[in-house]
Amino acid sequence: MTDSPRAKDGRAPDVFRAGGWIPMRCHRDxxxxxxxxxxxxxxxxxxxxxxxxxxxxxxxxxxxxxxxPLEDFASDELHQQKLYWRSERIxxxxxxxxxxxxxxxxxxxxxxxxxxxxxxxxxxxxxxxxSRLGYALDWxxxxxxxxxxxxxxxxxxxxxxxxxxxxxxxxxxxPYRPHEVNAAGLVLARxxxxxxxxxxxxxxxxxxxxxxxxxxCVYRGFCAIGCSTNAxxxxxxxxxxxxxxxxxxxxxxxxxxxxxxxxxxMATGVLYHREGEWRRQRARNVVVAGYAIETPxxxxxxxxxxxxxGLANSSGIVGKYFMPQSNHAxxxxxxxxxxWYKGPPCMAICEHWNxxxxxxxxxxxxxxxxxxxxxxxxxxxxxxxxxxxxxxxxQEMAKYNHYAGLKIVGEVLPQEKNRVxxxxxxxxxxxxxxxxxxxYGEEDxxxxxxxxxxxxxxxxxxxxxxxxxxxxxxxLLGGCRMGxxxxxSVTNADGRSWDIANLWICDGSLFPTSAGVNPSLTIQxxxxxxxxxxxxxxxxxxxxxxxxxxx
Amino acid sequence: MSGEFQSRFPGYNVxxxxxxxxxxxxTRRVIKDRLENVPERRFFSEQEWTTLHAICARxxxxxDRADAPVPIVPFIDKKLHNNEGDGYRFExxxxxxxxxxxGIAAVDAECRVRHGTxxxxxxxxxxxxxxRAIQHGDVRSETWRDLPAKKFFEIMLRQIVSIYYAHPAxxxxxxxxxxxxxxxxxxxxxxxxxxxxxxxxxx
Numbered sequence: 001m002t003d004s005p006r007a008k009d010g011r012a013p014d015v016f017r018a019g020g021w022i023p024m025r026c027h028r029d030x031x032x033x034x035x036x037x038x039x040x041x042x043x044x045x046x047x048x049x050x051x052x053x054x055x056x057x058x059x060x061x062x063x064x065x066x067x068x069p070l071e072d073f074a075s076d077e078l079h080q081q082k083l084y085w086r087s088e089r090i091x092x093x094x095x096x097x098x099x100x101x102x103x104x105x106x107x108x109x110x111x112x113x114x115x116x117x118x119x120x121x122x123x124x125x126x127x128x129x130x131s132r133l134g135y136a137l138d139w140x141x142x143x144x145x146x147x148x149x150x151x152x153x154x155x156x157x158x159x160x161x162x163x164x165x166x167x168x169x170x171x172x173x174x175p176y177r178p179h180e181v182n183a184a185g186l187v188l189a190r191x192x193x194x195x196x197x198x199x200x201x202x203x204x205x206x207x208x209x210x211x212x213x214x215x216x217c218v219y220r221g222f223c224a225i226g227c228s229t230n231a232x233x234x235x236x237x238x239x240x241x242x243x244x245x246x247x248x249x250x251x252x253x254x255x256x257x258x259x260x261x262x263x264x265x266m267a268t269g270v271l272y273h274r275e276g277e278w279r280r281q282r283a284r285n286v287v288v289a290g291y292a293i294e295t296p297x298x299x300x301x302x303x304x305x306x307x308x309x310g311l312a313n314s315s316g317i318v319g320k321y322f323m324p325q326s327n328h329a330x331x332x333x334x335x336x337x338x339x340w341y342k343g344p345p346c347m348a349i350c351e352h353w354n355x356x357x358x359x360x361x362x363x364x365x366x367x368x369x370x371x372x373x374x375x376x377x378x379x380x381x382x383x384x385x386x387x388x389x390x391x392x393x394x395q396e397m398a399k400y401n402h403y404a405g406l407k408i409v410g411e412v413l414p415q416e417k418n419r420v421x422x423x424x425x426x427x428x429x430x431x432x433x434x435x436x437x438x439x440y441g442e443e444d445x446x447x448x449x450x451x452x453x454x455x456x457x458x459x460x461x462x463x464x465x466x467x468x469x470x471x472x473x474x475x476l477l478g479g480c481r482m483g484x485x486x487x488x489s490v491t492n493a494d495g496r497s498w499d500i501a502n503l504w505i506c507d508g509s510l511f512p513t514s515a516g517v518n519p520s521l522t523i524q525x526x527x528x529x530x531x532x533x534x535x536x537x538x539x540x541x542x543x544x545x546x547x548x549x550x551x
Numbered sequence: 552m553s554g555e556f557q558s559r560f561p562g563y564n565v566x567x568x569x570x571x572x573x574x575x576x577x578t579r580r581v582i583k584d585r586l587e588n589v590p591e592r593r594f595f596s597e598q599e600w601t602t603l604h605a606i607c608a609r610x611x612x613x614x615d616r617a618d619a620p621v622p623i624v625p626f627i628d629k630k631l632h633n634n635e636g637d638g639y640r641f642e643x644x645x646x647x648x649x650x651x652x653x654g655i656a657a658v659d660a661e662c663r664v665r666h667g668t669x670x671x672x673x674x675x676x677x678x679x680x681x682x683r684a685i686q687h688g689d690v691r692s693e694t695w696r697d698l699p700a701k702k703f704f705e706i707m708l709r710q711i712v713s714i715y716y717a718h719p720a721x722x723x724x725x726x727x728x729x730x731x732x733x734x735x736x737x738x739x740x741x742x743x744x745x746x747x748x749x750x751x752x753x754x
Contacts, residue, residue: 074578075730078585078717085638092642100638182739218735221728228575228732337744337751341728342736375727379712387686389610389708390679394556397716400725401559401751435642 005253005274006066007108012244015237016213016230018071025247029281033057036270036283038256038298041110042523043507044289045235045243046153050531052246056538059249059281061272064106066252067113067236073228077376080225083107083114087433089293090423094439097324097473099293102224108252109236110291112520114226116345117205117233118369118409119159120517121150123168123354126365126411129513135363135443136413136513140484140493141529147171149525154203157233157524158211161203167351176208179217184340185348187404188370191462195454197352202369204344205233205520219343221372239524257431259286259302259311259503267311267503273429285543287495287504289527292322292476295509296420297434299480312480312490312497312505319420319479323514324438326410327474328448329371330455331381332464333402340404345372353454354516362446364411365516368455371405378403385470404464406455409474411516412444420479438473475519480509494533495526501544506530556615558724563749565722565729572734573747582719582730589622590629594648599655600624605671606658609678610708611715621718623711627651630710643699644706654703657694661685664692726751 006013007024014020027033034056037044048060067073074080085104091097105111124143125132151172161174178201181189192199206217206227217231230237240250254274262268269282288295296319300310310318346369354365373381382388382396423435452469459467483489486498495510497503508523537543568574592600603624613620631648644650662670662681670678684690688701715721722729726749728736738745
C-alpha cells in the first residue's frame with residue numbers, strides 16, 4: 001500500500017491499467033477555484049463530474065487512497081479492510097450502530113468502491129411520505145424529477161437489470177441485460193413464489209456485457225470488499241475518470257479539517273492535511289460530501305466566532321435526525337449446495353413491502369435481498385449474532401456452502417435524538433472525533449419484526465431449515481437534512497445551506513427520510529440534480545446570492 | 552463443544568489453486584505474508600499472551616492441527632501494537648488497547664474468584680463454563696465493574712474469528728472457493744460447481 005498521494009503533479013492513476021497514469025489538470029492552493037468538494041464518493045465524485053463537465057473549476061479532496069483496482073485489490077477480506085473508514089468513532093445510545101466496515105468508506109470513490117451495487121429507486125409515494133402516506137416528512141423534490149435523475153444515473157452506470165421491474169410506475173429499460181441469478185438468489189425467488197409476492201433480478205451496477213475497458217462481471221463474489229476487475233461501476237471507475245477528463249482535480253490522502261469563513265460570513269475555502277502538513281485551498285464555493293458522519297462532523301468542527309455552534313447550524317439540527325437503515329436477516333440451511341460466495345451478493349430482490357400497505361402495523365417500507373457473505377463476514381454472524389464458539393462454531397461454519405439468507409434494507413424513521421455530535425477526544429490530526437447516538441423507535445421495531453416474520457416464512461417456504469434471525473444496520477443517512485424551511489432543515493432542495501450561500505452539501509446526510517432501499521443510486525441522482533441546478537443558477541447569476549431568496 | 556472436526560470436503564485445499572488463474576499476484580503477496588510472517592509478541596505481556604492463547608484454544612479449538620494450529624494471538628498482538636482500530640468504539644468501553652489488557656486480566660480474575668486459579672490452569676470444562684458465564688455477563692469478579700463483560704466477550708470473539716476465517720486453512724475446511732481473480736465462476740445455480748471448486752463428500 002502506498003502512503004503518499006498518487007494524484008499530483010499533473011497526473012492521476014489510470015484505474016483501468018496497472019501502473020497507468022492519465023493527465024490531470026492541477027490547481028495551486030492559492031488559486032481560488034469555483035468549487036472545492038470534500039469527499040469523492042457517490043455524492044462528491046458524481047458532483048465533481050457534473051460541475052467539471054458544466055465548465056466549473058473543481059478540486060475534490062478525499063481522505064483515502066486513489067486505488068488502481070487491477071493491481072491494488074486482493075481477494076482477501078482482511079487485507080481489503082483498507083477500504084473502510086477505521087479512524088476512531090464512539091458509538092452509543094440504546095442500539096449502538098456498528099461502524100467502520102460496510103457503512104463506511106475511505107477511498108477515492110468512497111464506499112461505492114465496496115458497495116454491493118444494488119441500484120434502486122425510492123418509490124414516488126415514499127418520497128412524499130407525509131402528504132401521500134401520512135408519516136415522517138416529504139422530500140423537497142418532486143418524485144417525477146427524482147425519477148428522471150434516476151434514469152440519468154442508471155444510464156451513466158449502465159445498470160444491469162430486469163426487462164420488467166414488478167413494482168412502481170413504469171420505468172424505461174435498464175441499459176444492460178440482467179445477470180443470471182445465482183442459487184442464493186433463486187432461493188429468494190422460490191420463497192417469494194410460494195408466498196405469492198413478486199421478485200426480480202436485482203438492478204446491479206456491475207456490467208453484464210463489456211463496457212469500454214471493463215469486461216463483464218466474472219462472478220468472483222468479492223464485490224463487498226472491492227472489485228478487482230472493474231466490472232463494478234463504482235464512482236472510482238465512472239464519475240471520477242469522467243471528472244478528471246473534464247478538468248477536475250482529485251486530491252487523494254487529503255483530510256479536510258475545517259471550512260474557513262470570511263468576514264462577510266461566506267466560505268472562503270478549506271484547511272486540509274496532506275503529505276504531513278496543513279494546507280489551504282481557496283474556493284468560491286465549498287461542497288461537503290463526507291457522508292452522514294463526516295459531513296456533520298466537519299460542519300461542527302468548523303465552528304468559529306461568527307458561527308459558534310458550527311456552520312449551517314442556525315436551526316441547531318446539524319447532526320440530528322441521523323438514520324441508519326435496519327438490516328435484519330434470516331439465515332437457514334438448504335438441502336442443495338448454494339455456494340453463495342459466487343456472484344454479486346444480492347442478485348435477487350423483493351420490494352413488495354415498499355409498495356404494499358395492507359397487513360402492516362407500521363408506516364415505513366423495506367425491501368429484502370438474497371445474500372452471499374464471505375467467510376470472515378459470515379463468521380461475525382455465526383459467532384457474533386448467534387453467539388456460537390468452540391467446535392460448535394467450526395461445525396456450523398462448515399455448512400457455509402448450504403446456507404442461504406434474506407436480508408432487509410429497512411426504513412428507519414427520523415428522530416431528533418438520533419444524532420452525530422462531537423466527542424471531547426481528538427484524533428491524530430487534533431480534530432474532535434464524532435460520537436454517534438442511535439436507538440430504534442417503536443415503528444422501526446415493528447418494521448423489522450414484520451420483516452423477520454415474513455422472511456422466515458419465505459425462507460421456510462423455499463426449503464430452508466434451522467432458520468435463525470440476526471439484527472444489523474446498514475447505510476447511514478440524514479444528519480444534515482434538506483427541506484423547505486430554514487427552521488427545521490440544514491439546506492434547501494439544492495443542497496445549498498440556508499445560512500451560508502456558498503456552502504453546499506451533497507451526500508446521504510441530506511436525506512429527510514431513509515426509505516427502504518439501498519441509497520447509492522439516490523445519492524448519485526441527487527448529485528446529478530444539484531449539479532444541474534448549480535449550472536442553471538450560475539447561468540442566471542444567482543450563485544452569489546443567499547439560498548433563501550430562491551427557495 | 553469438543554470432539555473432532557468433521558470435514559465435508561476431504562482432499563480439498565484452497566492453496567492448491569495458488570498457481571491457477573484464481574489467484575492474482577497481489578493476492579499471493581498478501582497470503583504469503585500471512586502464512587510466512589507470523590508476528591512476534593510485541594504488545595501483550597507474557598501472562599496476557601498465555602491467557603489469550605488458552606482462550607483462543609477454547610473459542611476456536613484445533614485438535615486436528617495439534618502440530619500447527621492457525622495462529623491467532625500473534626495477529627491480535629500485531630493489531631494492538633500498531634493500534635489499528637476497527638473504526639468504532641462502544642461508548643461503554645475503554646480504548647481498544649486498554650480494553651484488551653483489562654479484559655484478559657478480568658478473565659483470569661474471574662477464574663480466580665470462581666476456582667482459585669488462572670484461566671490457563673483450568674481443565675477444559677471449567678474453562679468453557681467460565682467463558683460462557685462471561686459471554687452472558689454472569690460475572691463475579693470486581694474487575695468487570697467498569698468493563699462490560701458481555702461486550703468484551705463479543706469484541707474478543709469477533710476479533711478471534713476474524714483472524715481464523717481469514718486463514719486459508721479455514722477457507723479449506725468450510726469448502727469456500729477462496730481467492731477468485733482474475734478467474735471467477737461460471738456455474739451459479741443450485742448444486743452447480745465449477746471444476747476448481749471444492750467437491751462435497753456425500754454419505
